[in-house]
Amino acid sequence: MSVANIQVSETPQVLYALRRADDALILGHRLSEWCGHAPMLEEDMALSNIALDLIGQARELYTYAAKIEGKDNDEDKLAYLRDVRQYRNLLLVEQPNGDCAQTLVRQFFYSAFADLYWRAMMNSRDATLAAIAAKSEKESAYHLRHASEWIIRLGDGTEESHARAQAAIDYLWAFSGEMFAVDAGERSLIHAGIAIDPEGLRDRWLNTVTGVIGEATLTLPQNDWMQQGGRVGRHSEHLGHLLSELQSMQRTFPGLTW
Amino acid sequence: MVTVLNRNAELRQRAWDAAASVVDPEIPVLTIADLGVLRDVVLDGDHVEVAITPTYSGCPAMNMIALEIELALERAGFGRPSVRTVLSPAWTTDWMSEEGRRKLRAYGIAPPQASNSRRALFGEQAVECPQCGSGNTELLSEFGSTSCKALWRCKACREPFDYFKCH
Numbered sequence: 001m002s003v004a005n006i007q008v009s010e011t012p013q014v015l016y017a018l019r020r021a022d023d024a025l026i027l028g029h030r031l032s033e034w035c036g037h038a039p040m041l042e043e044d045m046a047l048s049n050i051a052l053d054l055i056g057q058a059r060e061l062y063t064y065a066a067k068i069e070g071k072d073n074d075e076d077k078l079a080y081l082r083d084v085r086q087y088r089n090l091l092l093v094e095q096p097n098g099d100c101a102q103t104l105v106r107q108f109f110y111s112a113f114a115d116l117y118w119r120a121m122m123n124s125r126d127a128t129l130a131a132i133a134a135k136s137e138k139e140s141a142y143h144l145r146h147a148s149e150w151i152i153r154l155g156d157g158t159e160e161s162h163a164r165a166q167a168a169i170d171y172l173w174a175f176s177g178e179m180f181a182v183d184a185g186e187r188s189l190i191h192a193g194i195a196i197d198p199e200g201l202r203d204r205w206l207n208t209v210t211g212v213i214g215e216a217t218l219t220l221p222q223n224d225w226m227q228q229g230g231r232v233g234r235h236s237e238h239l240g241h242l243l244s245e246l247q248s249m250q251r252t253f254p255g256l257t258w
Numbered sequence: 259m260v261t262v263l264n265r266n267a268e269l270r271q272r273a274w275d276a277a278a279s280v281v282d283p284e285i286p287v288l289t290i291a292d293l294g295v296l297r298d299v300v301l302d303g304d305h306v307e308v309a310i311t312p313t314y315s316g317c318p319a320m321n322m323i324a325l326e327i328e329l330a331l332e333r334a335g336f337g338r339p340s341v342r343t344v345l346s347p348a349w350t351t352d353w354m355s356e357e358g359r360r361k362l363r364a365y366g367i368a369p370p371q372a373s374n375s376r377r378a379l380f381g382e383q384a385v386e387c388p389q390c391g392s393g394n395t396e397l398l399s400e401f402g403s404t405s406c407k408a409l410w411r412c413k414a415c416r417e418p419f420d421y422f423k424c425h
Binding site: 050127146 | 312314317318345346349400403
């Protein structure tokens with residue numbers, strides 16, 4: 001048995017919120033997969049806490065998206081009743097946890113961006129987005145500090161941890177460019193002062209990333225070819241598996257509540 | 259007329275006091291008034307609407323707090339109260355009252371510091387031990403038992419303690 005997918009009227013503003021909500025939900029879900037499995041208690045709590053922050057951000061963004069869409073959708077329907085091709089998250093955030101190094105490099109690339117992004121979004125002309133940004137900015141600063149410390153610890157640690165951290169950077173690097181991509185709809189929101197131009201964050205992002213990675217005695221790949229597709233629903237094979245777990249209860253027992 | 263106004267002011271105060279008595283389920287020494295989570299109480303006829311602001315985006319205590327507010331108001335005689343969440347302006351630990359900070363410390367949790375230390379990527383933070391007052395402390399884990407706390411240890415009295423993170 002299955003439940004029909006909802007339809008979403010993706011106006012530029014709805015799509016904009018949905019993309020950021022999907023980033024936060026999918027990354028939060030990925031991190032929650034570590035709950036009870038992390039190599040030490042402090043890290044288990046840290047990853048679960050970060051997951052909680054991200055899922056909280058996702059809830060606010062979904063609620064906002066549903067409100068401006070003005071149809072019958074809400075945060076739960078947007079999360080549980082859209083299929084893979086309707087998800088709009090970055091390819092980066094759906095990549096599997098892999099080992100600790102892969103999880104933390106993924107977090108580091110994302111948090112280094114989110115920290116700058118949300119700080120800039122506090123000036124959005126949209127009062128709700130500015131308010132969500134004001135909360136998320138503070139949370140992202142903690143997430144970035146946590147991930148940065150781990151990148152240095154792993155890179156400048158043992159031969160084994162160094163090799164794993166470098167492998168994670170090499171694997172995930174090609175997914176980092178999508179964070180700075182903008183389409184025509186987003187361009188119009190940038191002109192309207194609702195969104196910010198991520199291109200303006202690139203230099204500072206690269207500064208943070210090269211700084212930490214240098215201190216970790218690791219190196220960034222030289223290739224600049226970047227993988228894209230998540231923003232328009234072309235995902236890696238991993239997202240379908242993730243959603244089948246995330247959505248299984250609502251798909252099996254439609255309308256289930258606590 | 260004056261009597262009606264007085265009655266309204268008195269009713270609103272009663273509603274405010276009832277809402278303000280609700281405590282944070284995870285830090286039961288703090289009321290939502292101490293935390294700065296309680297933003298407004300609006301009386302419209304006999305209907306009460308309470309505005310609260312979320313602390314951390316994903317804080318699971320918020321649902322519980324909203325429910326407790328409704329129960330507290332019903333116990334105080336206000337039928338069918340409603341709770342509204344306001345996002346703007348965003349809550350900050352700067353809104354925590356002095357009384358709240360004092361209660362936190364007495365409970366064994368170091369209160370949040372001023373917000374300027376948070377931005378530093380690897381900046382030194384100086385957190386005082388709530389047990390012995392020593393500043394000779396170290397961070398054990400950036401993330402603690404709830405989303406609002408970090409885990410610290412005092413190097414003077416050797417006690418581990420929670421620190422309410424600046425937000």
